[in-house]
Amino acid sequence: MLPLPTSSAHAGQGSARKGVRLQLTRRGRILLAAVAFLAGILVALLGVLVLGVPSAFAGDPQEPVTVTVEAGDTLSDYAEQYAPAGEDSQDFVREMRSLNGLSSPRITEGQSLELPEGSVDAA
Numbered sequence: 001m002l003p004l005p006t007s008s009a010h011a012g013q014g015s016a017r018k019g020v021r022l023q024l025t026r027r028g029r030i031l032l033a034a035v036a037f038l039a040g041i042l043v044a045l046l047g048v049l050v051l052g053v054p055s056a057f058a059g060d061p062q063e064p065v066t067v068t069v070e071a072g073d074t075l076s077d078y079a080e081q082y083a084p085a086g087e088d089s090q091d092f093v094r095e096m097r098s099l100n101g102l103s104s105p106r107i108t109e110g111q112s113l114e115l116p117e118g119s120v121d122a123a
Contacts, residue, residue, distance in 0.1 A: 065119055069111040075102075082119040092116065 024032065067078065075096055079089035093105065095116045107113065 064117075065115040066112050067115060069107045069109055069113060071109045073107065073109075075105050075107060078113070078115070082115050084118050084120055 065082075067082075075093045076089060078096065079092040083089055083092040096102070096113065097105065099116055100113050
């Protein structure tokens with residue numbers, strides 16, 4: 001049977017460790033700096049997401065411009081009237097079709113269509 005250690009055996013070890021100081025190695029310092037940096041980035045990203053900072057820089061949200069189709073109107077007519085200067089009318093028609101979920105260029109009287117952003121009123 002082995003003898004159990006007594007408190008006097010540990011007393012000598014405790015006094016020897018009082019003066020010991022732990023120091024980080026170079027790798028430990030680099031790792032600690034990287035962890036602190038990543039934690040800072042994470043906090044900044046969470047702040048941006050939670051506070052909605054991008055919406056503060058976006059300015060006033062503009063409501064989409066809509067038109068109600070009248071008898072005889074075509075998407076090409078709307079392109080001629082509302083497309084920004086220099087934009088191809090066919091590109092404007094494609095954008096309108098995509099924006100409004102139109103599978104064909106046919107539109108019907110009374111239908112409400114949303115105009116692409118940047119549209120101008122030529123009236």
